[in-house]
Amino acid sequence: MTVVIGFEGSANKIGVGIIRDGEVLSNPRRTYITPPGQGFLPSDTARHHRAVVLTVLKEALDQAGLQPADIDCVAYTKPGMGAPLVTVALVARTVAQLWGKPLLGVNHCIGHIEMGRLITRANNPTVLYVSGGNTQVIAYSERRYRIFGETIDIAVGNCLDRFARVLKQISNDPSPGYNIEQMAKGSQYVELPYTVKGMDVSFSGILSYIEEAAHRLLTSDQCTAEDLCFSLQWQETLFSMLVEITERAMAHCGSQEVLIVGGVGNLRLQEMMAVMCEERGAKLFATDEFCIDNGAMIAQAGWEMFRSGQVTELEDSWVTQYRTDEVEVTWRP
Amino acid sequence: MHLTQELELFPDVRVTQLLFKEVKNAAELRQSAVDGKINGALINPTMLVDPFQVLVAANKAVCFQKNGKMKTRALSSEIIFNLSPTNKISDAFKRFGISDGDDCVMVVVVQDKSETPCFDDIVSKVDGCQIPVKDISLLSDHMKIKKLYKVTPQEEKCGTLLDAVVSRMATKDVL
Amino acid sequence: MAVPEFLSTAELLKQGAEARVYRAQFLGKPAIVKERFPKRYRHSVLDEKLTHRRTVQEVRSILRCRKAGIPAPVVYFVDYTSNCIFMEEILRSTTVRDHIVGAQQSDAGNDVELRLLAQRVGQTLAKMHDEDVIHGDLTTSNMLLRRGPQDKESELVLIDFGLSYISALPEDKGVDLYVLEKAFLSTHPNTELVFEELLKSYAASSKRSPAVIKKLEEVRLRGRKRSMVG
Numbered sequence: 001m002t003v004v005i006g007f008e009g010s011a012n013k014i015g016v017g018i019i020r021d022g023e024v025l026s027n028p029r030r031t032y033i034t035p036p037g038q039g040f041l042p043s044d045t046a047r048h049h050r051a052v053v054l055t056v057l058k059e060a061l062d063q064a065g066l067q068p069a070d071i072d073c074v075a076y077t078k079p080g081m082g083a084p085l086v087t088v089a090l091v092a093r094t095v096a097q098l099w100g101k102p103l104l105g106v107n108h109c110i111g112h113i114e115m116g117r118l119i120t121r122a123n124n125p126t127v128l129y130v131s132g133g134n135t136q137v138i139a140y141s142e143r144r145y146r147i148f149g150e151t152i153d154i155a156v157g158n159c160l161d162r163f164a165r166v167l168k169q170i171s172n173d174p175s176p177g178y179n180i181e182q183m184a185k186g187s188q189y190v191e192l193p194y195t196v197k198g199m200d201v202s203f204s205g206i207l208s209y210i211e212e213a214a215h216r217l218l219t220s221d222q223c224t225a226e227d228l229c230f231s232l233q234w235q236e237t238l239f240s241m242l243v244e245i246t247e248r249a250m251a252h253c254g255s256q257e258v259l260i261v262g263g264v265g266n267l268r269l270q271e272m273m274a275v276m277c278e279e280r281g282a283k284l285f286a287t288d289e290f291c292i293d294n295g296a297m298i299a300q301a302g303w304e305m306f307r308s309g310q311v312t313e314l315e316d317s318w319v320t321q322y323r324t325d326e327v328e329v330t331w332r333p
Numbered sequence: 334m335h336l337t338q339e340l341e342l343f344p345d346v347r348v349t350q351l352l353f354k355e356v357k358n359a360a361e362l363r364q365s366a367v368d369g370k371i372n373g374a375l376i377n378p379t380m381l382v383d384p385f386q387v388l389v390a391a392n393k394a395v396c397f398q399k400n401g402k403m404k405t406r407a408l409s410s411e412i413i414f415n416l417s418p419t420n421k422i423s424d425a426f427k428r429f430g431i432s433d434g435d436d437c438v439m440v441v442v443v444q445d446k447s448e449t450p451c452f453d454d455i456v457s458k459v460d461g462c463q464i465p466v467k468d469i470s471l472l473s474d475h476m477k478i479k480k481l482y483k484v485t486p487q488e489e490k491c492g493t494l495l496d497a498v499v500s501r502m503a504t505k506d507v508l
Numbered sequence: 509m510a511v512p513e514f515l516s517t518a519e520l521l522k523q524g525a526e527a528r529v530y531r532a533q534f535l536g537k538p539a540i541v542k543e544r545f546p547k548r549y550r551h552s553v554l555d556e557k558l559t560h561r562r563t564v565q566e567v568r569s570i571l572r573c574r575k576a577g578i579p580a581p582v583v584y585f586v587d588y589t590s591n592c593i594f595m596e597e598i599l600r601s602t603t604v605r606d607h608i609v610g611a612q613q614s615d616a617g618n619d620v621e622l623r624l625l626a627q628r629v630g631q632t633l634a635k636m637h638d639e640d641v642i643h644g645d646l647t648t649s650n651m652l653l654r655r656g657p658q659d660k661e662s663e664l665v666l667i668d669f670g671l672s673y674i675s676a677l678p679e680d681k682g683v684d685l686y687v688l689e690k691a692f693l694s695t696h697p698n699t700e701l702v703f704e705e706l707l708k709s710y711a712a713s714s715k716r717s718p719a720v721i722k723k724l725e726e727v728r729l730r731g732r733k734r735s736m737v738g
């Protein structure tokens with residue numbers, strides 16, 4: 001039996017999860033929510049995380065009914081927004097030393113992928129990873145999670161957030177993407193830039209276009225009704241691009257499975273992806289509640305890594321920015 | 334002597350090419366075509382590289398006819414139009430149709446499978462000597478063709494003159 | 509409609525992301541038919557516009573390449589109603605992808621050969637960019653090696669211009685190379701040196717390459733520096 005505790009806090013969510021051999025024992029989480037029209041600043045987010053991290057940790061242990069002595073390894077998330085990340089890493093390092101347990105830095109994206117594989121039992125999926133800071137199409141080959149496609153400028157979540165800020169009235173609770181989806185009930189089609197380059201996408205053109213157009217609509221007072229269908233078109237276009245590059249990567253790799261992970265993986269995206277999969281005779285896996293950043297996903301990837309003999313020495317446990325494909329996957333054939 | 338081919342996209346359609354040299358009544362033939370007395374397209378063979386070129390033009394003409402998208406009024410004029418690298422109908426006729434003084438002619442007949450193939454009528458109307466369609470290369474004027482289709486020497490490095498000609502014919506509507 | 513009936517009897521070679529590719533006889537010649545079928549996940553208006561635009565862009569870019577002496581399949585016929593392109597089948601050919609995979613498996617002296625191939629790809633792409641054609645989907649699967657008659661050197665043929673467009677901007681050319689770089693290195697692990705050779709020969713083959721290479725470096729850096737938040 002191997003028990004791993006995972007700390008996540010690379011963006012506005014802080015979570016601690018405990019995994020025992022594929023079983024989620026606990027997974028409490030808090031989200032730092034900013035007022036509508038505002039993004040989350042690193043220093044404020046770090047302050048939020050600092051205030052709640054110990055409470056969340058205690059919840060995780062209590063809900064799992066475990067003592068620190070029962071834990072085999074302490075895993076923490078790695079790349080992300082600097083200040084909040086440091087907060088979480090500091091707590092992880094401290095408890096690892098207090099409890100005398102090995103420490104393990106876990107790539108955030110790999111956390112999403114391994115959690116997705118655990119929950120959905122997808123064997124070797126093409127992964128679409130969509131979140132506030134990342135938009136990547138990933139497939140496993142020769143000991144790496146290789147990035148076949150990605151955004152060449154801004155991430156899809158970032159794009160949605162900035163759009164939400166343009167409209168000002170969209171709430172950040174639970175996320176702008178979720179609320180845009182709730183508002184997207186229009187039906188009139190407005191053509192927006194559509195930029196696919198090979199297996200990559202670009203969102204900056206569409207964002208500047210919509211920023212300009214939304215401004216025009218807002219100032220000419222024809223907004224509320226219009227922005228609803230607007231947001232629909234906006235997502236239709238954005239998500240079409242994502243589904244297209246996923247399908248391109250599948251065709252390229254000969255893959256018949258898709259897994260959507262990350263906070264932007266909402267229902268409309270899943271629906272569109274499902275249509276694509278059906279047309280190709282492929283299978284779609286979505287992780288629903290575990291899509292959003294959480295501690296268990298870090299614990300799960302940590303569990304795989306720990307079992308394959310990886311640990312992070314204390315002196316190496318600084319916080320770094322590194323890409324998913326830099327990690328050697330020692331736990332998969 | 335003549336060459337009859339089936340269009341894969343339209344299995345009911347037959348395209349027949351008949352080639353003549355030493356033609357003495359080009360003016361009369363042209364007039365018959367204008368009057369609708371010849372059921373075929375009269376083409377200047379010096380502008381043709383290969384029978385395939387004619388087939389490409391005929392296939393496109395039949396397809397556009399079925400879709401109601403022809404640029405000209407009749408199938409035979411559409412074939413002539415399709416041979417041209419440009420979208421100007423008058424240019425196409427000037428270059429690819431026959432002129433009164435011409436001494437050779439390619440006749441292209443598009444027929445339904447159900448019609449009995451009979452070309453005696455055409456052969457009897459042409460005062461000239463029918464030759465095998467594959468001999469078209471003996472009549473083609475490569476210099477003139479290259480000039481009209483604007484074929485560059487570098488293009489000929491990656492393909493034949495026929496390739497260059499056909500590429501332009503196939504894509505001219507979106508250039 | 510004639511085309512769908514025709515395709516129902518043709519040999520389906522593969523279903524790519526946006527098109528089905530068939531092999532068939534067309535006007536008596538061996539041909540490839542690329543059919544862009546509707547993608548139901550996209551809004552129908554968006555889908556129709558994209559499909560038509562890509563069909564048009566594909567034939568335009570092919571013609572532009574051929575005019576410049578860059579081998580690409582000859583287009584025989586385009587049906588804009590069914591969004592099908594009928595083109596020459598590149599006979600006696602393998603994809604560069606299969607060629608590299610094969611060369612990597614048989615390890616006898618392939619290093620020199622792969623580098624020569626990389627040089628040729630670099631030269632061809634430089635020539636294409638000098639014509640302001642941006643391929644838009646450069647991968648080793650979208651390049652074919654056609655064996656010449658007898659011992660003649662095989663020829664590099666570019667295919668699949670569906671995402672292509674015309675642009676003179678170094679940024680667009682840089683992104684074109686960036687797309688290739690990622691596809692190349694993720695498809696063929698441990699070929700960093702081969703790709704370096706490709707870029708070197710690209711740089712040496714075009715007078716306009718310095719600005720493009722500079723943009724490529726910028727785009728790469730954007731990827732590295734991008735915030736990993738969330």
